[in-house]
Amino acid sequence: MTKVFSTFTKITLILGVTLTSCKKDKEEEVVMPESAYRPYHIVMGQGSTGESLTFSQGITVEQMRDANHTITFNNFGFEIPSVRTARMYTSTDGKTLYNLNFGGGEVAKYRYDGGQKYTQLLSTSVQAAIGTANPRWTKIDDNNALLHHVVVEHSYTTDSVYQTTTSTIKLAVVNLSTMSLGTVRSFPVNMDADGGFIFRIDAPVLQNGKLIYGCGKQKMNTTTNTAAAYTGTDAMSLVVDFPSLENEHIIRTNAGGAKGNTNGYRTPVAHQMDNGDVYQVSTSKGMSVLKITNNTYDASYVFKLDDVLGHACQTNGWFYVGNGIGYAPVLNADAGASSSANWDIVRIDLNSRTATKMNLGQSFWLQQYQWASVIEGKLYMAITPLGGEGRIYIFDPQNATPDGFTTGAKLQTGTDAFYLGIF
C-alpha cells in the first residue's frame, strides 16, 4: 500500500517538477533537487507516568489525507532511544530526526531511511555543558537548537528561616549539522519581590537576534518547606542575545490581567510572524495571547480566551498557520484539571482577537500534544483519545466556522498511548 502510494507520488511529483521546470528553464538554469518529496513523521507516545516510550514512522501527505487509510504502531515504528523519555524534532526537509535522550543526557541525530528505519549518525553528551542528564531543548531553526536548564537553590538563615531562592539559568547552543556544542553560558536570576522565582524556562523563539524564553514560576510554601506552582500577578519572559547568550533581562506584562507561566510543556508556546512580531500564550489557568514587539511586551494588545470562550481556559501552547490564524489545544479548566480529557482545539484569530472552538465531536487529553505541520496552507494534527482510535484532522484557516476542517486517516493507538504529533 505504502509502496504504491509513494511510487505514485514520486511519478506525480516528477511529472509536476518536469512540467514546471520546462517553464523555468526559459528563465534561468536551475538545478532541481532529485525529488521534492518531503517525508513526514507521525509520532506516538506511550505511557503517561513519567517514563514513556516514543515511536516514529514515516508518512506521506496522501496517506494523511486518505480517510480510508489506517495508521498503526502495532509491531511497527521506530522506538526512539531514551532512558526516561525522548524529546524529538525533525529538520525542515523531513530527512533528519533530532532527539534529546532525557535521562541519558545526550542529543543524537538520525537519518531517515524510509518506513520505520532511522539510522543514528552522531550522538553528543551534554552532561558536562549543562550539568544534568535531564535538560530540555528546543530546535529554533535548521542549524541550531538550544539546551536549557534551571537550577533552583533555596537559602535559609542559621535559625532555619527561609530567606530567598536563586535561579541559575544554564544555556547551551547545539550546532545541528555537527551535533557539537557552541556557546555555553550560565547566569543567576533573582527572586521577585513577591516570592515568585523561575523554576523552568522553555520554548524559546528568535526575534531580532535575541532569544525570548517562556518562564515557569514557583513560590516557597513556608509551612511545608516545599515549593509549589505560582501564578503571581503578571507574565514574564527571559531575553538573551543569540548566539552569545549574554545581556540577559526579564520582560513583563500584565496586559488584560495576564499572569502565570509562559513556558508550556511540549507544545510550542511562541511564534514569530512575517512582520517580526512574536505572539506568545500564557500557560497557567487563565489563558492570554501576548504580543512581543522589538523584544518587549505590547501592553495594548489584549486577547483573553477566558472572556472570548466564556470559561476558564488553560493551554500548553499553540500552532501558527499564517495570516494571523493559529490553532491551540485549550483545556476547559472549569470542567477539569490538565490531566483530564477536557481539551479542545480552538481556532484563534490574532487580528480580530476572536476564537472558535472546533467541533471535533468529543474532547481529548492533549496536555502533551507536541507538534503539528503546516502543509499547503493547512494545519495537520493527529488527535486521538488516550488509548482509543482517532483521526488526522486537517484544519483550514480560511474557514472560521467550528466545522472548518476535514478528517483524514484513522489512527490506532495502544494502551496508555497518545499521538504526539506530525513532524
Add this chain to the structure above:
Amino acid sequence: MIQKIRYILAVVLMLISGASCFAQQGTLKGDVQFKNGEVAVAVAIQLVGTEFRAMTDANGRFQLTNIPFGEYTIQLSSIEIEKTAFSQTIHKEEETISIIVNTSDKLLGETIVYGKTEVREVRDKGFAVSVIEPRNLELQSIQTNDLLDRTAGVRVRQSGGLGSEVNYNLNGLSGNSVKVFIDGIPIHNYGPSFSINSIPPAMIDRIEIFKGVVPVHLSDDALGGAINIILKKKMTNNFAVSYSYGSFNTHQSDFRGNYRNEKSGFTVNGGGFINYSDNNYKVWGDNVNVQLAPGAANTPVVAKRFHDRYRSQGVKMDLGFTNVKWADRLMIGGMFSNMDRQIQHGQSMKVVYGNRHMKSHSIMGNLEFVKRSIFKKLDVSTFASVSRLDRTTVDTIPTHYSWLGRETYYYNGTQPDVWVLGGGEAGRKSLLNDIDLNINSRTNLVYHINENNTLTFNHLLNTFERKSDDPMIPAAENAMREQRSFMKNILGLSYENVAFKQKLRTTVFGKGYFMERNASLRTKTGNGPNQIVNLKETNMTTQNYSFGGAISFKIIRQLMVMTSAERAVRLPEANEIFGIVAENIIANPELKPERSDNFNFGIEFNPDLPKHNVIFRPNIFIRNTNDLILRYNQGGYDQNLVSGNIGKVFTKGVDAELLYSFKRWLMVAVNGSIFDAQIHNTTLDPVSGEPVLTNKSRLPNTPYFTINSNFRIERPSLFAKGDLFIFHYNFLYVHEFLRRGTGLGGAGQTFIPTQMTHDTGVAYTFPKVRFTVSFDVRNLFNAQLFDNFALQKPGRGCYVKLTYSIF
C-alpha cells in the same frame, strides 16, 4: 526400645567380660557393599556402646581389633547409606563378615540427620521447593548468588559485579514479591552488609526456595515465594578457613567453625567473612562513550570501571548449649557486619559517577531456643533478635566524570565540570543517613496430635522504626521530614495429615496478617524561628488473611505426585501507602494488598537403575496476580503520581530439573524454566479513573526462558589415596527479552540480549591434610552480559581459592 535393651545388655556383657582378667579378644573384619555389588566407601562402623569404631576404605573393607568376646550391636552409617544395625557375636579370634547395605533416599549431597533428612521432609510434604546444598561447592570460588541462579525457576539479576544490586525472580514474580530469609528471619533485619551478596557458601547449610506456596514456618507476605538461607549448625567439631584471589582485584576470605563439648553440651558456633573487589572490569557498547573535546560528538570506547569498589566484612557468633536434657538448642549470640560500595553509574551506563558511594553497618543480638517435646507431644522453637542498621548515602561532590576514568575539564576553566543538581552527582548534596531499629521474633509450636496428625502454629513479630537525617540539607527541611514505623504480626496455623502408610500427605494452612503503620509529618504554622510545629500523625491498622495447602502422594516408591496452592498476599510498602513527597508521589490510604492465586503441580520421578541415579522433577505453575500496585498519573499541573491496585498479571509456565549421577562421582544437572506472563495493560480514563481499554502483552523487562546445565566430577582417591579431585562446568542460557513490551513498535526496540555464560574450574584436596586448591574461570568466553538494560556485568574472570580445614 529393643535397641536400648540390646545396648544395656552389650554394656553389661562387656563389663563382665572386661572384668575378667582372662577375657579373650578377637578381630572383626569384613567388607561392606551395596546390593548391586558396588563397594561402600567411607562407611562408619561402630560397636554401639563402645569406643570401637572404624571406617571402610576405598575397597569397602574394615577391621576392628582387640574386641573382647561378647555380643554386640554393630551400627553402620554414612552419608550414602541407610543406617543399618544388627547384632554380632565375637567368640573367635577372627571373625569375618560381609555386610550388604541399602542406598539412602537422599541424592547428590543431602545430609542425613535423624533417619529422614530435613530436606526430604520438606519435599515430601508436596510444596514446590528447590533445595541447594553447597557441600563441596564451598571449595570453589563461587558466590551464593550463583548458586541461586543455577536453580530451576530462579533468576538472579545483578546490575554489576561483586556487591552490586540484586533482584530475584521466582517463576515470573520478582522484587517485593519474593521474600528472603536467613534462618526464617526476614533478611531486612540483617541489613545490606549481611546479605546474599556477602555471606559465603561456607557458612550456609542449605537454601530452600519455595515457589508460589510458602509453608507457615516462613510466613511473611510473600506473593511469589520465599528463599530461606539456613546457616550451618553442625553438631561435630570443625573449623575451616579459606582465601580466594582473582580478577578485578577480588579478595575473599572466610572462616567457619563449630565446637561442642560432649559432656556439657556447651557449643560455640560461628563464622565470618571479608569481601573485597575493585570490580574494575571492562565495559563497552552503545552506552559507553566519551567526549574528546568540549562539546564534541561522542566517541565509543572500551572503558575500565573505576569507581565500583565493594568491601564487606562480617562476623556471626553464637554460644550456648545444644543437645542437653532441657534444650535442643539454647543459643545467644550476635552479628556485626560492615559494607561500603562505590556507585559507578546511575540508571544506565550513560551517566557516570566518580564519588557517590554508600556504606552501612549492622549490629544484631539474638536468642534462640529449641526444644522438642517440651511438654508431651509439643515441640517449641523460638528465635528473637534486635538489630540496628545504619545506612548512609554519600553524595557531596558534584564533579562530573566520564568513562575516561577522570573528571572532565571542558566548561569550568581550570576547575572540573560539575553537575548542577544541588551539590551531588545524582541529585542534591546528601549525606542521608537512615537508622533502622528492628525487633524480630519467630515462634513455632508443633503439636503432634498422633503419629499421623500434626498441628503447627507460627507467629512472626516484626517492628520497624526508621530515623532519617541528612546533615547536608537545611535543618529546616530536615526537621520536617516524615518519619515512619510499623508493627507487623503474622500468625500461621497449619494442619498436616499423613495417611496410607505415609504415602499420602496433606497440609492445609491459613495465615493472618496484622499490620499497624504510623507516619508522623511535621508542619509549621509560619516562617519564623519560633513557629509552632504541628505533628500530624497518621495511624493505619489493617488485617488480611490468606490460606493454602499442599498434597503429595507417593504412587510407587519411584514416583511421587505433588500439588500445592496458596492465595498469597503482599502488603503495600510504606512508600506506596504514604507516597514520597520529594518525588511528587502522593498518598493512597485506600491501597489494598496485592493478591495472587498460586498453583503448582509436579512430579518427582526417581527410577531404580543400577549404577545410574536419575531424578526428574517437572513442575507446572500458574500465578494469577491481581490488584498489582502500579503508579499512574493522577493529574494536576505538576504530574502527580499515585499508587493504585490497577495491575493484573497472569502467568503460566513450567520448570523442570533433571539430575543424573553415575556411581556418585559423575553428576549432570540440567534445569530449565519457561513461562508466559501476560500483563493486562489498562488505560484509565483521565476523568473518571475507570479502565477504558485493556489488552494483554508479555510482562516487560522479565526474563522468561532460562536453561542451566551443570556437569560435575567429584572423584575421591584419583591421584592418591584419600584425595579428592573436582571438575565442574556450568552453562547458563537466558533468552533475550524486551525491556518494554507493549506490542508497539517494530524497530529500534530496547531489549536485553540473549546471555550465554560458561563457567568452569577444577579443585584438588590433598590427601591426609584437609587442604584444597581450586582454580575457577567465570564467563569463560568473555561474553558481554546484561541482566538489566544497559548495565553490563563482568567479563572473563579467573580465581584461585585455598581452603584449609582443621579437624
